[in-house]
Amino acid sequence: xxxxxxxxxxxxxxxxxxTAVNAQLLIRGGFIYKEMAGVYSYLPxxxxxxxxxxxxxxxxxxxxxxxxxxxxxxxxxxxxxxxNRWSDEVVDSWFKTKIKNGSEAGLSFTNEEAYSNILKQYxxxxxxxxxxxxxxxxxxxxxxxxxxxxxxxxxxxxxxMYSFSKNEKEHxxxxxxxxxxxRKIFNHVGIGGRTYLTYASGGTFSRFSxxxxxxxxxxxxxxxxxxxxxxxxxxxxPGRAAINKEIFTDDVKKDLNLGDDFExxxxxxxxxxxxxxxRFSEPFDLNxxxxxxxxxxxxxxxxxxxxxxxxxxxxxxxxxxxxxxxxENIAPFRVHLVSFSENEKAGELYNALVKxxxxxxxxxxxxxxxxxxxxxxxxxxxxxxxxVSKKTLEKDSVELKLRSEEEFKLVKLAEVVDFIK
Amino acid sequence: xxxxxxxxxxxxxxxxxxTAVNAQLLIRGGFIYKEMAGVYSYLPxxxxxxxxxxxxxxxxxxxxxxxxxxxxxxxxxxxxxxxNRWSDEVVDSWFKTKIKNGSEAGLSFTNEEAYSNILKQYxxxxxxxxxxxxxxxxxxxxxxxxxxxxxxxxxxxxxxMYSFSKNEKEHxxxxxxxxxxxRKIFNHVGIGGRTYLTYASGGTFSRFSxxxxxxxxxxxxxxxxxxxxxxxxxxxxPGRAAINKEIFTDDVKKDLNLGDDFExxxxxxxxxxxxxxxRFSEPFDLNxxxxxxxxxxxxxxxxxxxxxxxxxxxxxxxxxxxxxxxxENIAPFRVHLVSFSENEKAGELYNALVKxxxxxxxxxxxxxxxxxxxxxxxxxxxxxxxxVSKKTLEKDSVELKLRSEEEFKLVKLAEVVDFIK
Numbered sequence: 001x002x003x004x005x006x007x008x009x010x011x012x013x014x015x016x017x018x019t020a021v022n023a024q025l026l027i028r029g030g031f032i033y034k035e036m037a038g039v040y041s042y043l044p045x046x047x048x049x050x051x052x053x054x055x056x057x058x059x060x061x062x063x064x065x066x067x068x069x070x071x072x073x074x075x076x077x078x079x080x081x082x083x084n085r086w087s088d089e090v091v092d093s094w095f096k097t098k099i100k101n102g103s104e105a106g107l108s109f110t111n112e113e114a115y116s117n118i119l120k121q122y123x124x125x126x127x128x129x130x131x132x133x134x135x136x137x138x139x140x141x142x143x144x145x146x147x148x149x150x151x152x153x154x155x156x157x158x159x160x161m162y163s164f165s166k167n168e169k170e171h172x173x174x175x176x177x178x179x180x181x182x183r184k185i186f187n188h189v190g191i192g193g194r195t196y197l198t199y200a201s202g203g204t205f206s207r208f209s210x211x212x213x214x215x216x217x218x219x220x221x222x223x224x225x226x227x228x229x230x231x232x233x234x235x236x237x238p239g240r241a242a243i244n245k246e247i248f249t250d251d252v253k254k255d256l257n258l259g260d261d262f263e264x265x266x267x268x269x270x271x272x273x274x275x276x277x278x279r280f281s282e283p284f285d286l287n288x289x290x291x292x293x294x295x296x297x298x299x300x301x302x303x304x305x306x307x308x309x310x311x312x313x314x315x316x317x318x319x320x321x322x323x324x325x326x327x328e329n330i331a332p333f334r335v336h337l338v339s340f341s342e343n344e345k346a347g348e349l350y351n352a353l354v355k356x357x358x359x360x361x362x363x364x365x366x367x368x369x370x371x372x373x374x375x376x377x378x379x380x381x382x383x384x385x386x387x388v389s390k391k392t393l394e395k396d397s398v399e400l401k402l403r404s405e406e407e408f409k410l411v412k413l414a415e416v417v418d419f420i421k
Numbered sequence: 422x423x424x425x426x427x428x429x430x431x432x433x434x435x436x437x438x439x440t441a442v443n444a445q446l447l448i449r450g451g452f453i454y455k456e457m458a459g460v461y462s463y464l465p466x467x468x469x470x471x472x473x474x475x476x477x478x479x480x481x482x483x484x485x486x487x488x489x490x491x492x493x494x495x496x497x498x499x500x501x502x503x504x505n506r507w508s509d510e511v512v513d514s515w516f517k518t519k520i521k522n523g524s525e526a527g528l529s530f531t532n533e534e535a536y537s538n539i540l541k542q543y544x545x546x547x548x549x550x551x552x553x554x555x556x557x558x559x560x561x562x563x564x565x566x567x568x569x570x571x572x573x574x575x576x577x578x579x580x581x582m583y584s585f586s587k588n589e590k591e592h593x594x595x596x597x598x599x600x601x602x603x604r605k606i607f608n609h610v611g612i613g614g615r616t617y618l619t620y621a622s623g624g625t626f627s628r629f630s631x632x633x634x635x636x637x638x639x640x641x642x643x644x645x646x647x648x649x650x651x652x653x654x655x656x657x658x659p660g661r662a663a664i665n666k667e668i669f670t671d672d673v674k675k676d677l678n679l680g681d682d683f684e685x686x687x688x689x690x691x692x693x694x695x696x697x698x699x700r701f702s703e704p705f706d707l708n709x710x711x712x713x714x715x716x717x718x719x720x721x722x723x724x725x726x727x728x729x730x731x732x733x734x735x736x737x738x739x740x741x742x743x744x745x746x747x748x749e750n751i752a753p754f755r756v757h758l759v760s761f762s763e764n765e766k767a768g769e770l771y772n773a774l775v776k777x778x779x780x781x782x783x784x785x786x787x788x789x790x791x792x793x794x795x796x797x798x799x800x801x802x803x804x805x806x807x808x809v810s811k812k813t814l815e816k817d818s819v820e821l822k823l824r825s826e827e828e829f830k831l832v833k834l835a836e837v838v839d840f841i842k
Contacts, residue, residue, distance in 0.1 A: 007488065007543050007552040033539045035493045035500075036526070041539060042491040044554070050491075067428065070463040070471075072456045073494065073559050074576045079456075097516045097528065099575065100565050105457070107518065107528075118454045118462060122428050127788075131428040133465075138494050138559065144521050154520065155495045367548075 003363045010376045022312035023149025029379045038146025038154030048332040056188045060181040066132045071114040075106040083283045093141040107140035111160045116284040126290045134161035150312035157308045163301040171299045190327025196242040205277025213267035218316045224262035268313045276300040324381030333361040336382035338373045346388040424784045431797045443733035444570025450800045459567025459575030469753040477609045481602040487553045492535040496527040504704045514562040528561035532581045537705040547711045555582035571733035578729045584722040592720045611748025617663040626698025634688035639737045645683040689734045697721040745802030754782040757803040759794045767809040
């Protein structure tokens with residue numbers, strides 16, 4: 001895409017009330033627009049990032065047997081009364097609205113009820129299970145304050161998968177697969193190295209739930225990362241477990257066999273997986289007849305990732321004082337091509353790159369200085385910057401610099417497409 | 422996909438309160454789930470259809486210079502007060518909700534305000550125009566009644582594009598391109614032959630707006646289709662213009678030069694395009710400095726399509742008493758493969774088809790009769806039905822039948838993949 005066709009522009013200052021680094025950089029780079037506290041619109045650059053994150057997640061969900069659907073935003077009061085979560089005294093983050101016929105509806109803040117209710121219609125026999133449906137959708141939470149940019153929005157974009165298994169054994173097996181899928185997702189988006197599988201409080205059906213926590217000073221959570229690794233149970237890469245502060249007790253440490261040597265870190269919860277057991281299948285009477293003819297409740301699990309939070313986390317952990325440093329797999333464009341009045345040669349290179357399927361943002365603007373163009377490239381943060389100038393053309397070359405590094409080098413014009421590819 | 426992996430099932434009866442044919446068939450086929458009147462969840466089969474419609478629209482929007490973004494659902498009261506559309510007395514279909522900080526927010530029912538407000542930040546000079554941003558998003562309208570299935574939902578899925586042009590001349594040129602793009606969309610989804618460009622009432626800046634109306638008894642609109650074609654102005658295919666009943670007067674007929682010979686038809690409005698002029702750029706002070714240094718308001722147009730309504734319209738106009746007949750381009754799967762205990766040969770064929778990139782729904786269920794399987798295939802409505810049975814295998818063949826036709830024929834197993842491809 002040519003920058004002259006992109007309607008957004010970088011701006012010098014984010015709104016004064018925007019204190020979060022992720023939102024400041026994303027607003028200044030023209031990625032998002034702040035509609036109100038905790039509510040953002042996604043401009044073309046960030047929608048490109050979001051779709052890449054979405055596709056990474058979709059692939060991993062499909063690979064473990066997931067099947068995509070899309071539940072409504074407006075939620076039926078009667079359905080939520082079944083699980084006793086309609087009342088504002090039980091759930092204090094509801095947004096509710098009135099329908100003209102006199103009834104009330106809620107704005108979707110999670111999907112357990114919707115899924116359990118829908119599946120009640122389709123599940124009868126053991127042959128109908130297991131099922132792993134999932135959803136990408138806007139989710140709404142009426143937060144009292146909203147100061148973390150897209151890390152904690154009142155409206156945010158979310159993936160939720162639920163597992164519907166015949167029994168706990170089948171559940172545990174899938175839970176392990178989902179854990180691995182989540183690891184892959186965080187690796188693919190570029191934060192795997194600082195994301196820890198973290199034990200957190202469970203519920204009635206499991207002592208622990210699991211969070212994926214990304215080390216970051218902007219995080220609201222505190223975790224204790226094990227320096228040793230004696231864990232058993234869930235299949236995991238070594239050296240990557242942590243305990244959420246909320247359950248960081250001697251008992252838990254001992255039971256998890258994680259040793260005594262921990263480091264405390266601030267972290268952002270980028271995903272969580274949870275054993276729900278029959279918490280929702282009971283109130284919805286979601287049951288099946290097994291091979292012996294007995295009736296059993298379906299055993300459930302939930303697997304969530306906030307895509308907008310994930311994008312915000314990447315910005316928090318991958319930026320410098322000049323701007324964002326996008327990881328390769330989710331960058332809005334792979335290449336940021338800059339030219340100074342040598343637009344003919346640069347245009348040829350742009351076309352050659354696009355023809356090879358390489359995503360290029362081409363700064364073809366004629367009324368901007370080199371300084372402005374470089375500042376924009378650094379703020380927007382595409383992984384590779386190419387510069388075509390009089391000087392580089394004298395050597396039949398283009399200057400190539402990685403956003404994550406300071407050095408640049410000259411690459412022959414004739415070779416640069418293959419070099420990048 | 423194997424039917425045994427798809428959790429939905431066909432059901433005999435739609436909910437008693439569901440009177441619309443589109444929703445009855447889509448619910449019975451396991452495409453959608455009714456959450457409440459006017460609110461549906463999209464199950465895997467319908468999400469596949471929706472994504473195909475979305476991709477068809479996206480391509481056409483990009484081809485005329487569109488740039489995709491995504492605005493928030495929650496809408497800021499202050500922004501809507503600028504255009505005087507916040508009050509329930511002015512707009513009676515708002516859903517509103519309270520934010521915990523004490524303020525109010527609305528649920529997005531259209532995008533003029535959001536876009537004008539955002540672009541105010543980015544448009545300064547004539548060099549910044551024209552711009553054609555668009556959005557796919559959930560839209561909410563607080564309808565008094567909701568009885569038309571997904572033709573008129575309280576929550577629905579929508580594409581809205583807005584054009585921001587320097588002046589009326591530039592606007593008219595793009596308006597013509599958008600008209601052609603809309604034609605292509607309706608042709609691609611399979612309802613082009615019964616969809617008419619229809620003159621409807623305009624606004625301050627244009628005498629007419631244009632609707633795309635699809636002939637259908639379930640339609641809420643009445644249009645008058647010209648049997649002659651003497652129109653000038655907009656470039657259109659011949660013989661395809663109509664006038665909405667709301668403006669079907671002698672004056673209009675004369676001015677449009679459409680003759681005197683009309684047929685009255687019921688129709689569904691599947692798209693509309695509208696000249697907004699400066700109706701929104703004025704209150705948002707959305708202006709630019711032209712080449713002479715003068716300040717001008719941006720000239721706007723809007724271009725909407727309800728994707729869920731479009732899906733419902735296709736079902737209304739393309740079904741028989743056995744079920745849906747999906748047009749090729751938006752069918753959930755191209756092939757519905759049925760086997761009766763000959764699952765080995767059918768499985769080989771399934772794999773061969775999938776390998777060639779052909780989308781197949783494979784009914785591999787072992788506990789269903791031929792009658793049940795054929796009834797399901799007819800209800801779900803994929804374009805091609807293949808049957809592998811003992812009888813067909815005796816002739817090294819598979820039975821092929823189009824959903825839209827009654828006759829079937831035998832095709833050699835070795836040839837069927839190429840035949841379909």
